[in-house]
Structure formats: C-alpha cells, structure tokens
C-alpha cells in the first residue's frame with residue numbers, strides 16, 4: 001500500500017515505522033513545515049491517507065482527502081462535534097473515511113468490556129456510583145481524551161442514572177460541582193504517559209476498577225495501519241468499531 005501521512009509527529013513517526021515493517025511505502029509526509037505539499041494531486045499518488053495531526057488542522061485535512069477521493073484513516077481526536085457534517089461530506093462525494101478515538105485492539109476490547117460492565121452495573125445503580133480517570137502526557141491538546149469520551153458515551157447508554165459526562169481537570173484541581181447525574185471524568189496530564197484509562201464503580205462495601213494502560217504508541221499505530229489495509233476497496237464512512245467487529 002502507498003501511504004500518505006498527514007501529521008508527522010509522535011504518532012506519524014510510529015505509523016511510518018510499523019507501515020515499513022509491513023512492507024508498505026510512504027509516498028507523502030505532511031507536517032506544519034510543508035503544508036504546501038498537501039495537494040489533491042499528491043494525495044492521489046497514495047492508496048490511503050493516515051491523519052494524526054491536531055484538532056485545529058484535522059477538518060481541513062479530512063476535506064482535502066475527501067476531495068481527492070483517497071481513503072482516509074483519521075486518528076486525530078477533538079473534532080467529533082462535526083462528525084455528522086464530515087459523514088455527510090464523505091458520503092456525498094462517494095469517498096472513504098474511517099475515524100476512531102483509539103485504534104488499538106486492546107482499547108477496543110476495553111470499550112466492549114466497559115460497556116458490558118455498565119449494563120450489568122445499571123441493575124445496582126442504587127449501590128454503586130461510577131466515575132472515570134484518564135492520564136496522558138503533558139503535550140496532549142484535548143481534554144478529556146477522545147478515548148475517554150467514547151468510554152463515557154458507552155456508559156451513558158447503559159448506566160441510566162448518569163445523564164452527561166463532565167470533565168474535571170484533576171491536574172489543576174479544578175473540581176466542579178458534582179451532581180449525581182454527572183459522570184465525572186478526572187483528566188490528569190503527567191510526563192510522557194502514552195494513555196491510561198480507568199472506569200471505577202464504588203459502593204459502601206467495595207470498589208471495582210477496570211483499567212487499560214498503554215505501554216507505548218505501538219498499539220495505536222498498528223491499528224491505524226490495519227485500518228488503512230481494511231479500507232482498501234471500500235467506500236463509505238466507518239468507525240473503527242466496524243473493523244474490529246467483536247460481535248459480543
């Protein structure tokens with residue numbers, strides 16, 4: 001596969017290394033120093049574009065990939081308020097986009113485990129409260145993480161006493177008023193942590209913790225390359241959940 005990398009930072013470099021190991025070729029690398037090279041003509045030399053840039057630049061990058069009709073894997077988070085418009089633009093142009101707040105198989109398994117747990121715990125919401133924690137490196141631009149939002153939205157679908165998630169910047173001790181219907185996400189920014197997410201059910205008598213700890217970025221990067229492979233020959237707008245399709 002010929003790959004265009006949009007964003008050549010921590011994730012772009014890891015994706016390059018894994019893609020080369022899997023015998024793919026990198027035909028275009030874009031970061032903030034050479035944005036003028038991001039043209040429809042250059043994109044059309046690739047079989048897939050993989051986008052890990054910034055929340056401020058991702059939407060323009062998605063649009064140019066749709067215009068070029070190059071299949072696109074979007075890993076950048078922090079833009080899902082515009083998800084419906086992007087989906088409409090993709091489908092109207094008969095193009096191909098897959099998005100995911102997290103591409104690693106481990107986190108996608110964790111999403112499923114957490115959703116099943118929320119469904120079970122919903123029967124005991126008179127005894128258990130649920131909360132979340134996420135920890136990332138200090139360079140991360142969005143908060144809470146896109147992964148935390150996916151986990152939170154799955155919990156809200158199943159654990160009916162919670163009505164909305166609320167982010168608490170725990171590093172700055174920014175504690176907002178906690179209402180029982182709020183699913184609190186405590187976000188911590190520490191050192192170079194690649195990504196830790198925990199869901200905690202607490203009662204008067206015990207505590208259940210579900211936790212995913214990424215040891216590095218390899219899992220995210222491999223998942224993004226697998227997504228590019230999976231998109232070959234497909235048209236449409238996909239979530240990473242459709243690729244893993246655990247069927248539980």
Ligand SMILES: NC(=O)c1ccc[n+]([C@@H]2O[C@H](COP(=O)([O-])OP(=O)(O)OC[C@H]3O[C@@H](n4cnc5c(N)ncnc54)[C@H](O)[C@@H]3O)[C@@H](O)[C@H]2O)c1
Pocket residue numbers: 006007008009010011012030031032033035052053054055057061074075076077078100101102103104220
């Ligand atoms: N979905 C996932 O599995 C997953 C995993 C890890 C990180 N992420 C997300 O991916 C994004 C990138 O993460 P990172 O750690 O690589 O960040 P990073 O800061 O290391 O890299 C961002 C890169 O984007 C480049 N850039 C800036 N403007 C650009 C533009 N207009 N076009 C293309 N590139 C541009 C920068 O030069 C830099 O190279 C973040 O939103 C992060 O939250 C997603």
